[in-house]
Amino acid sequence: MKKSTRYVLYLVLGFVIYQIIDSGETALTHKDARNTLIIAIVVVFALLMIIRVIKNRYDNGEE
Structure with a gap:
């Protein structure tokens, strides 16, 4: 997931909880x-x- 998408998702989730x-x-x-x-x-x-x-272990395992 791209960083910009993640931040938009966090913003929307926070807004929904606030509402x-x-x-x-x-x-x-x-x-x-x-x-x-x-x-x-x-x-x-x-x-x-x-x-x-888990991601770090997976990435280190591929190298």
């Missing part, structure tokens, strides 16, 4: 939303690190 939280139609309080987002950020960060390690 869901700010829409007022959810039962989420700001405290619940904050806790959920903190957990989501940690999970996404961990997945990105795992993917980076």
